Amino acid sequence: MLQSIVHIALVVQDYDDAIAFYTKKLNFTLVEDTYQPEQDKRWVVVAPPGSTGTTILLAKASKPEQEPFIGNQSGGRVFLFLNTDDFWRDYNEMVSRGIKFVREPKEQSYGMVAVFKDLYGNLWDLLQLNDDHPLMMRAK
DSSP states (O other): OOOOOOEEEEEESOHHHHHHIIIIISOOEEEEEEEETTTTEEEEEEEOTTOOSOEEEEEEOOSGGGGGGTTOTTTTSEEEEEEOSOHHHHHHHHHHTTOOEEEEEEEETTEEEEEEEOTTOOEEEEEEEOTTSHHHHHHO
């Protein structure tokens, strides 16, 4: 059996603000931005540069009960994990683009990590996993 997670939905306040943040601040690629007139919404998908795996579906809150979850989809825990092949390159680039890091870089047993906030306050790990980490071993 072969299965994979294709998209992770991220509730956002505004499509265009979210697209600008992810493409200009995080250097993500805009994979798709399609208007869906029958639902009066857009299907907006972004992905990290060079990624061929899971993408992020930017889903605008469409009901009042969804709005409190903007920026707090995981109850204040780190929600998403962005792995890189060069931690310091990406960390320095993100800082230069105004990304707010809430936990400074730290060497851990699994690799380098720092925590940053997206435009709505969701917490992300910027990671460079060690070559011997199980996820890195799977990729080989």
